[in-house]
Amino acid sequence: MAVESRFVVIRDGVEVQTFMDKKAADEYDKMLDMADNLSAMLSDAPIELSEQLIEDLSIFLAQRREEVLIALQAKKAKPAGKTLPSTDEAAPVKASGKAKTTSKAKAGSSAASEDETLPQAS
Structure with missing residues (x-):
């Protein structure tokens, strides 16, 4: 015989949702409490x-x-993905020859795309 634990969220005498995990049930119940508070405010x-x-x-x-x-500026947004390097670490990368080459390459490619775009637009 198997034994299963289930956690049921009950609101106003009505079974709202059943969870297998206590933490998930508590989080859902907390969300419903917040929704009730927001409902009263609205x-x-x-x-x-x-x-x-x-x-x-x-x-x-x-x-x-x-x-x-985050929208109310009560909390800062978490950075997505990898953390950004400090300014001390970023400075050598910006001053490298690769960055200059990239800038020239961008300038050259934009000029080339303008030449290519003009005949098509005429």
């Missing part, structure tokens, strides 16, 4: 919103709480 707003719109908007904002905090 209900008091001076603009007229339907009940369904308030519920949908509250859940949307609660699910994206990190993005909302």
Whole structure:
């Protein structure tokens, strides 16, 4: 006989969702608490919103709480991918001959593309 643990989120006496992981159930419950708080705030707003719109908007904002905090400048965005090198490490790369060659190559290629583009435009 197998034994399974399930974690059920219940709101207002209704089973909302079942999870196999306690952490996931707690996170979902916390998100619903935030949505309830946002719903109360939006209900008091001076603009007229339907009940369904308030519920949908509250859940949307609660699910994206990190993005909302960043948008409100309450939290800094995490850098995507690799971390950027410090300015001391970046300076030699910018001053290298490769960077100059790249600049010349870009200038040459843009001039070439202008020549190629002009006959096609005429």
